[in-house]
Amino acid sequence: MRHKQQIRGHLDLLTLSVLADGPLHGYAVIERLRARSGEVFDLPEGSMYPALHRLERSDLITAEWSSVQGRRRKTYRLTDRGRRALSAQRRDWEEFATAVRSVVGGAPWPATN
Amino acid sequence: MRHKQQIRGHLDLLTLSVLADGPLHGYAVIERLRARSGEVFDLPEGSMYPALHRLERSDLITAEWSSVQGRRRKTYRLTDRGRRALSAQRRDWEEFATAVRSVVGGAPWPATN
DNA sequence: TTTCTATGTATAGGCTTTCTAGGTATGAGA
């Protein structure tokens, strides 16, 4: 997995984003994230499950157990709070990315004015 | 300071970027970063100094002590290794940002195909 | 003169987040 350090602090946004298109169980969130990112984000389960539990504790997502072909599944969906949090985090990401571009771009194009 | 969590894992890139335009001492790095980011990144010293020491230990920057008006200053400059690292981290950032946009953007525009 | 503010460096301790590494279990295919 590339971007090990970089993903820190952005995993919630990514997770909420893929769940915004519809409920998914944990394993599927990982796969969807990998696919949507063009194979760039390939999270270990040990990162994803704790993240989902954290989001659940914060009431940004809710979970429901089911059983498919003898396999138990925990399906997550966004709450209203989660949807609002996603909007806010999207804006935060935009601002953050813009600021980074300004700093990193440096001289080439006008940064701060 | 906004973006507390988000900056994690990107501080090295930001620091190297501002030092790429010329040597600066720690306090000035903070100010330059704040200015260049449009006041978005306002790092506490307790974040910046450890980061600089980390980069110094990795030989990405070198430091030189001087004294200006009775005040001691430690001026940092990029090494060749640091310059190469900056290039690599810039590319990583681009890839990372693109991947995040793909995931976050979701339905609105084609993400994975 | 004393105090406040800005400049300038530094570190210890703590918190949060992610990763590593391991575990459990089912179903399918070889």
Add this chain to the structure above:
DNA sequence: TCTCATACCTAGAAAGCCTATACATAGAAA
């Protein structure tokens, strides 16, 4: 039966940044 893919979980470690604090000088304000 063994292995692989699916599907869940957690303990403990590592990393990185923040809070809080400390020290020191210069200049301005009181």
